[in-house]
Amino acid sequence: MEMNSQAFLENAREALGDPEKAKRRDIMAAFTPMVRNAAMESFGKFEPLRQHVRRVRQHTLDNLDHYLDLFEKEALSNGNHVHYAMDGEEMNRIVLDICQRHGARRIAKGKSMVTEETGLSRHLEGAGLNVTETDLGEYIVQQAGEPPSHIVGPALHKSAAEVRELFLSRHDLGERELDETAQLVKEARGVLRQKFLEADVGIIGANALVAENGYSMLVTNEGNGDLCANLPPVLIVCTTMERILPRAEDATAMMRLLVRSATGQPHTCYTSFYSGPRREQDTDGPVETHFVLLDDKRTDILASDYREMLQCIRCGACLNHCPIYTATGGHAYGAVYMGPMGSVLTPLLTSLEESHLLPNACTGCGRCAEVCPSGIPLPDLLRDLRHAEQAAKLSPRRWRQGLKIHAWLARHPRIYHGLTALGIPLLHRLGRRRGAFSKLPLAGGWTSQRDFPAPQRKTFMQAYSNVVKAEKKRQRND
Amino acid sequence: MNEERSNPEGHTRQPQVALFVTCLADLFRPSVAFDSIKLLERAGCSVVVPTQQTCCGQPAYNSGDYDATVPLAKQVIEMLEPADYVVVPSGSCAGMICHHYPRLLDGQWQRRAQDLATRTYELTTFLTDIAPLPPRKVKTAALPPVTYHDSCAGLRELAIREQPRRLLRDMCGVEVNEMQQTDVCCGFGGTFCAKMPEISAKMASDKVNNAVATGARILAGGDLGCLLNLAGRARRMGETIEVRHVAELLSGDLAGPAIGEGK
């Protein structure tokens, strides 16, 4: 599959043509909304919490200069180095530089979508470093040489049997049973335990940055993030500024939404706050810690009409509820972020030229906005991107022109009614026996997959004007 | 024929309803519009059909052509606003008028759009909440099992779910056989189904299969876009489930062919 948003339709076709993978996606599409709904119903306060967190986050974004200043001040006074990167290349350079200054050879990495964005692992490996993804899902796709298919469960497109094959070929551990998923997890645990213990540098992301005290928050079920944050002598936190929240309780309030939305659990197993390097009373932990704050268009988005997209907490609920994502799978999007949130972010982070198909992969059904814990009006943002696409003349000419003609006709009722009064009865006569057309000129997109139902004898406006005329005649005769 | 005339909201005169038939009903299934008039009159309303109507502007709007949509929206508002109520046999077109016109327009036009929105209703909502249909059974043979498709716009923009089911119960004595995953899109999405036909077809197939699995013989719904999509896909799949607009069931208009059905 091509990692290229312009190949979305071809990729989608390929994905639709794989019945086994399609079936697994359908199963996930039935399962994930069910557990999310159960969790929210059990919690009982989704809407008030969503409103509260939304208020706090919009307040933070409105005053981001104040909070960024505060976070930096606190993070520095906690003993961190704080770096800023305009783009992915700069972030990668900064991280590599830190690793090289320490003569690091082995890197243990926690899950971080920001580092996916910048292609950090590839960059470090290109410089000869050995990078191990420690989140099990990321480890699996790393071993398989594939991109993640989902922002929360990167390897959910793989069956247990495929993971078994992968482990058998990649881990040199001799004859062994790997039929149960539990055995696969146990093997990964053993292999990766060594990596944690040997790592020279730990790299993690952050689910939130707390301005009032300079702590970063990381949540996992596996505990791999904590192992990366506590064992290696150097820790690098790669993140972006929209993660900043004012207070610690704002971060944990947000978690009430994040975890239920992502997995249907009330909370994650590990919710950890790290302030910086080892202190006097510590016997473990990194001796040197770094924050690398990446911009990569965030400040542009902040200044734009798409600003609300910065409220995204990467829960993946919109993916889980999107029937288009289910149909095509994550890889079809050809981008780091997929599904509804990816279809908004990708044009903003890359360009509309490269990715304008993605906002079109949407029926406007609104299921995403219904479940979005951040209250982001995704269907409206997607429509606005289609507006930008249309204004930039990136959509196919025949569509743009066809829709303009239709709109013009609609504003000229007499012509519209006149033309349809001619066309519809003709279509009716042609189609009335069978009831539908299997082929119709100008409707190839429709008829490639569907029959086109035949119209009735006349248009309504035609039939109604006849009724009105007949009624007037009757009244005159009475 | 002595119709029972109910008096919605204690009006001393009959409430005047302007029917916005929708372009799909106008072009592909006028019987739905005629059935809607019949139902509204039965509910005690006097119905006018503004003759300058064509389309609410969704095709251009959803494809992002806001510039082409604005003048059309203004035309529609101007045409409809004199009525006491506007009734629309489509969740998506009613949603367009109620939710999206105010978003699209500014200043005095926005105010006029907001005002119109307070008086604009989708058909089944109007016939349950505003001008309740006097309960009576449809005088035809008992209906075969029915399942119901909730359009996304109707469901999420206008909270339409119970209303058609209540009407089917009260007017036709029918309890809907619910499908699996009623809240998942059927794949129509306006221009989407033509821009991304294979993805759309998969979604439509899932919906048709869910409908057939209920054992229902009729698939009803309130939005012709969805219904044309599902009927077309069902025919291509070789499924014979009858696809009809809910107005047809409620008014007992079942003699003619279902959507996509031949003579």
Place this chain on the structure above:
Amino acid sequence: MTKSSRSRIFAKVRHSSRGASAEFIREELDSFGKAPSAELPATDTATAFLANVLRNQGTAACAANRTDAVREVGQYLYQHYRTHRLVAGSDPRLAAMPWRDAGVLPRFGAAEGNEPAALSYARLGVAETGAIVTFTGKANPAANNLLAEHHIVVVDCEDLVGDMEEAWVRIRREVDRDGRPRGINFIAGPSSTADIEGQLVYGAHGPRGWHVILLGHVPDSTLDDARELAAG
């Protein structure tokens, strides 16, 4: 290089911000009030806490006093390992426990490699999530939370709070007194993953067993009530 990026980023952020005073910002934030939190499964905090510990797939026990607590630790170790080996941090509360009464002798220090069991004395327990809270430091090295197969945690009844907001009030008090710890860890269960086919498996990278001992005087029925709630 990164200095100029810093200036550019700050300038762009400032440009999009409201430029309000710190006072105004503080007031607006305060005006939002408290976030809604999850309801507790029971009105009694201890019962609620234990119910959620159990729902987290942890195991739980009540100990009226420190002698009972060490016996409980001994029993848990023996049940899982037929051994009395244990590593524990230098928390003075742990050192002061009557280990000889249970025939257990912890090694005081940090867990290494494939340790069978580690013991922590929590700072707090949070009923809302069934989580215990530890700070990193000599008293509880982070390794003790993460590297052992089984993590045993003792928490005092007086250190139980209702929800996360209350937890932060208590944590702030300790931080104001003793300074910021490097790490603040909320742990709510044995480690797990569902990354393969969405199947939930316990014992991912962290411990696969998690045993919480509630120390102090609680009504006798507390644990049973918690078990009933967790099962329901």
